Amino acid sequence: MKDMNTTHDARPSDRPLNISRRGFLGTALGALVLTVGLPAGRAKAQAAAAPGTRISAFLEIRPDSTVLFRSPFIEGGQGIFTALAQIVGEELDVDPSQFFVEGAPPGADYLLIGGMRFTGGSMSVHSSYDVMRLLGATARQMLLTAAAARLGVAVADLGTEPGRVVHAASGQSVAYGEIAGAAAELPVPEDVTLRAKDSFRWIGKPVARLDVRDKSTGRAHYAIDLSVEGMLQAAIQHSPRRGEEPGEFANEAEVRAMPGVDSIHRLPGAVAVLADSWWRARQAVEALKVSWTPPAADTPRAMPADFSTEAHLARLKAEAGAGVEAEAAGDVAAGLQGAARVVEATYNAPHLAHAQLEPPSTLARWNDDGTLDLWLPNQAPELFQAAAAQVAGIAPEKVIIHSPILGGFFGRHFLYDTANPFPQAILLSKAAGRPVKVIWSREEEFLRDALRPMAVARFRGGLDADGLPVALDAVAVGEGATGRWYGRQPDKADSSAVEGIAGKLYAIANRRVGQIHVDDPTVIGFWRSVGHSMNDFFYETFFDEMADAGGQDPYELRLRLLADSPRHHTLLEAVGELSGGWRRGPYDAEDGTSRARGVAMASPFGSEVATIAEVSLREGEAVVHDVWVAIDPGSIVNPAIIEAQVNSAVALGLSAALLEEVVYVDGMPQARNYDGYPILPPDRMPRVHVRIVESGAPMGGIGEPGLPGVPPAVANAVSVLAGERVRSLPLSRLKLGGSAG
Amino acid sequence: MQLTINGSLHELAIEPDTPLLWALRDTLGMTGTKYGCGLAQCGACTVLVDGQPTRSCVTPIDSVVGAEITTIEAISEDAEGRKVVEAWVDHQVPQCGYCQSGQVMAATALLKQTPQPTDEDISAAMVNLCRCGTYNAIAAAVRQAAQA
Ligand code: FES
Ligand code: FES
Numbered sequence: 052m053k054d055m056n057t058t059h060d061a062r063p064s065d066r067p068l069n070i071s072r073r074g075f076l077g078t079a080l081g082a083l084v085l086t087v088g089l090p091a092g093r094a095k096a097q098a099a100a101a102p103g104t105r106i107s108a109f110l111e112i113r114p115d116s117t118v119l120f121r122s123p124f125i126e127g128g129q130g131i132f133t134a135l136a137q138i139v140g141e142e143l144d145v146d147p148s149q150f151f152v153e154g155a156p157p158g159a160d161y162l163l164i165g166g167m168r169f170t171g172g173s174m175s176v177h178s179s180y181d182v183m184r185l186l187g188a189t190a191r192q193m194l195l196t197a198a199a200a201r202l203g204v205a206v207a208d209l210g211t212e213p214g215r216v217v218h219a220a221s222g223q224s225v226a227y228g229e230i231a232g233a234a235a236e237l238p239v240p241e242d243v244t245l246r247a248k249d250s251f252r253w254i255g256k257p258v259a260r261l262d263v264r265d266k267s268t269g270r271a272h273y274a275i276d277l278s279v280e281g282m283l284q285a286a287i288q289h290s291p292r293r294g295e296e297p298g299e300f301a302n303e304a305e306v307r308a309m310p311g312v313d314s315i316h317r318l319p320g321a322v323a324v325l326a327d328s329w330w331r332a333r334q335a336v337e338a339l340k341v342s343w344t345p346p347a348a349d350t351p352r353a354m355p356a357d358f359s360t361e362a363h364l365a366r367l368k369a370e371a372g373a374g375v376e377a378e379a380a381g382d383v384a385a386g387l388q389g390a391a392r393v394v395e396a397t398y399n400a401p402h403l404a405h406a407q408l409e410p411p412s413t414l415a416r417w418n419d420d421g422t423l424d425l426w427l428p429n430q431a432p433e434l435f436q437a438a439a440a441q442v443a444g445i446a447p448e449k450v451i452i453h454s455p456i457l458g459g460f461f462g463r464h465f466l467y468d469t470a471n472p473f474p475q476a477i478l479l480s481k482a483a484g485r486p487v488k489v490i491w492s493r494e495e496e497f498l499r500d501a502l503r504p505m506a507v508a509r510f511r512g513g514l515d516a517d518g519l520p521v522a523l524d525a526v527a528v529g530e531g532a533t534g535r536w537y538g539r540q541p542d543k544a545d546s547s548a549v550e551g552i553a554g555k556l557y558a559i560a561n562r563r564v565g566q567i568h569v570d571d572p573t574v575i576g577f578w579r580s581v582g583h584s585m586n587d588f589f590y591e592t593f594f595d596e597m598a599d600a601g602g603q604d605p606y607e608l609r610l611r612l613l614a615d616s617p618r619h620h621t622l623l624e625a626v627g628e629l630s631g632g633w634r635r636g637p638y639d640a641e642d643g644t645s646r647a648r649g650v651a652m653a654s655p656f657g658s659e660v661a662t663i664a665e666v667s668l669r670e671g672e673a674v675v676h677d678v679w680v681a682i683d684p685g686s687i688v689n690p691a692i693i694e695a696q697v698n699s700a701v702a703l704g705l706s707a708a709l710l711e712e713v714v715y716v717d718g719m720p721q722a723r724n725y726d727g728y729p730i731l732p733p734d735r736m737p738r739v740h741v742r743i744v745e746s747g748a749p750m751g752g753i754g755e756p757g758l759p760g761v762p763p764a765v766a767n768a769v770s771v772l773a774g775e776r777v778r779s780l781p782l783s784r785l786k787l788g789g790s791a792g
Numbered sequence: 793m794q795l796t797i798n799g800s801l802h803e804l805a806i807e808p809d810t811p812l813l814w815a816l817r818d819t820l821g822m823t824g825t826k827y828g829c830g831l832a833q834c835g836a837c838t839v840l841v842d843g844q845p846t847r848s849c850v851t852p853i854d855s856v857v858g859a860e861i862t863t864i865e866a867i868s869e870d871a872e873g874r875k876v877v878e879a880w881v882d883h884q885v886p887q888c889g890y891c892q893s894g895q896v897m898a899a900t901a902l903l904k905q906t907p908q909p910t911d912e913d914i915s916a917a918m919v920n921l922c923r924c925g926t927y928n929a930i931a932a933a934v935r936q937a938a939q940a
Contacts (some may be wrong), residue, residue, distance in 0.1 A: 460888075
């Protein structure tokens with residue numbers, strides 16, 4: 052998502068606007084409603100497009116002084132609702148525990164990422180941090196002014212304590228809830244002072260998450276759980292290959308007579324059964340015998356009937372050439388020429404599924420006034436609104452998007468054409484004349500998920516007579532998700548395809564990174580940490596190959612090549628210390644196993660990460676015992692959330708390294724459930740040790756950065772034990788020999 | 793067909809081979825129990841049947857007639873369940889939360905059968921999948937709940 056990370060949208064001109072109007076607020080009458088983030092001109096233009104249809108707002112202070120906050124970003128486990136409550140609450144002076152947070156509807160008010168909005172790229176906190184502080188501080192100032200009028204004292208004599216304005220001299224105080232209505236009538240102040248960092252009570256502290264109790268007691272509601280009056284449930288059978296269309300039904304009457312069945316529908320590339328329960332709909336749709344017609348000649352991105360991931364890998368490996376330049380320094384050709392020794396290797400990584408635990412769903416309801424309500428998992432409400440409007444054939448402002456919390460996402464819920472169920476829900480609800488909830492079975496999800504693309508990387512490294520790297524030539528082969536969905540320029544490398552090979556910080560004088568684009572025949576998408584998820588594996592593992600060829604210790608060599616990069620040098624030392632001092636092994640552990648450690652660095656999403664993993668081998672399988680992660684996100688909001696996110700990223704990175712690959716044969720994925728696509732089970736989870744380093748650099752991301760270092764750290768350790776390099780994932784494909792413990 | 797769920801009797805007029813998961817979610821509107829795989833792979837659908845952790849997605853309702861079925865909706869009415877929930881909150885276990893109903897039910901079943909579980913007991917019992925990787929927090933929370 053880096054291409055979209057162009058503007059840090061906290062311009063000083065973006066003063067908060069007071070958009071409250073008594074009467075617009077309905078049940079929230081008397082609440083203080085503020086919006087922020089848009090120049091007045093743009094806000095007006097938006098208002099003109101949909102006059103009075105929706106008041107977009109972030110903040111409502113309720114009569115009981117609790118706060119309803121509409122989050123521009125969607126909660127999917129990364130802790131964003133809590134982090135925003137901390138940031139806003141800090142300035143507003145309301146304890147974060149007094150916040151109720153929900154996902155905001157579409158609206159210009161929420162386009163906080165360079166005029167856009169999405170929950171991704173690990174950008175939610177750092178892209179909105181300044182704006183949200185200002186929002187809270189402005190609201191607090193208005194409450195102070197309202198309180199001054201109420202108490203008949205000067206504003207300057209007032210202060211606040213959580214949830215109240217206090218007049219110290221007289222001991223009087225007034226709760227925010229009592230004056231929120233009056234505050235909402237006031238002009239928005241121009242000059243607001245932000246709280247001094249050293250007086251923060253919640254920012255930077257391990258504040259408890261707001262959603263944990265509900266999620267521990269089954270009370271949290273995900274899209275899949277929702278229902279509305281009169282709703283039918285829909286189950287889907289997709290064509291085995293994308294582009295095939297439903298032809299004849301062999302047993303339609305029989306299926307129609309199955310219990311609970313309402314109707315059978317043909318959809319683009321799929322059939323659906325509507326029934327009074329999802330189980331009945333599923334039984335029926337899976338009983339339906341459909342003959343699928345081959346894709347019409349002009350079908351975009353039809354899945355070839357002979358496509359296999361094995362053949363695609365061979366194709367990527369066969370691509371020759373230097374590719375479009377993504378990054379260059381010095382003269383790589385001369386550097387390689389003059390090298391005492393050249394090391395070469397080709398790496399590859401497979402397609403991956405998101406496999407988030409909540410299967411996709413969408414609930415659609417057409418309303419009498421021509422509007423359409425959609426409840427659906429999504430990471431970008433405005434994009435979904437526009438796409439849904441096209442499917443529905445209505446204006447975007449008539450599409451009302453509801454964004455429930457996500458049962459995991461990892462990049463799954465962006466717009467991916469045939470990978471989202473909402474078009475089906477819209478069409479089915481229209482056809483049925485009733486609300487419809489579509490749920491994809493786990494099997495349909497594995498059939499239509501948007502995959503992490505497959506990639507190959509070729510490296511040539513030149514070493515000098517002392518064994519130190521002096522030249523590095525790298526070519527990434529494949530397709531990036533950013534180019535696929537947001538436009539690819541043929542003469543420019545796609546950052547999502549090269550990040551993690553490009554952007555490395557080691558002092559190697561002569562280097563070049565190129566990209567060769569090859570269309571990926573599958574529907575590809577963003578997968579947690581995107582290009583970094585595989586490219587840092589390629590690069591950091593090849594780094595160890597260079598170190599070994601030059602007779603260097605891989606940790607010491609990294610330190611040496613980062614000597615001029617204090618932030619990274621410090622981080623690498625920190626992870627070494629955290630792990631009890633670097634040692635590569637192999638060495639014997641107390642339990643009799645032979646162990647080794649691997650190290651890797653990564654610079655993903657504005658944060659810096661150093662990772663060490665300790666591994667042993669058991670019956671040809673890698674066992675990961677401990678993972679140490681030092682992470683420098685510049686500055687932080689909630690250390691407990693960071694630690695949890697690093698644990699989560701380690702689990703996903705390890706899952707990918709050890710187990711995961713999507714395999715296609717004859718144009719069809721071979722795995723349709725977790726039995727064929729295993730994900731990390733509890734007994735393979737290592738201990739995870741996290742150290743947060745706050746360097747004071749600009750704030751970076753948290754959700755993804757913990758991932759990219761894990762596969763290379765593990766692979767580097769495995770190589771020590773197995774006595775052979777690991778150049779391909781997952782490790783479960785390899786029969787590892789060596790000094791098994 | 794009659795099922796006893798969280799202590800109340802429910803009359804269900806659906807096919808006897810309907811998985812308990814869908815009887816709960818669709819027929820009774822109890823959506824705390826989650827659908828993850830439908831194939832006994834993930835454990836998101838775990839409920840207690842006579843105290844045993846049971847994957848409701850592959851449990852036909854006619855096989856649990858007469859049994860005591862407990863779901864996450866009644867977790868706070870159960871002594872072990874309350875301990876587990878408090879430990880889950882203390883350890884801030886859930887991330888996306890989608891697997892956690894099943895995890896809490898599995899932990900509750902474990903403590904009912906083995907009030908003082910060893911680490912081996914915990915890893916043998918806590919086998920549900922979590923795509924968010926909350927496994928270390930889960931194990932820590934189970935240990936705490938056992939001591940509570
Ligand atoms: S939904 Fe039952 S085990 Fe996955
Ligand atoms: S908390 Fe997300 S799947 Fe477990």
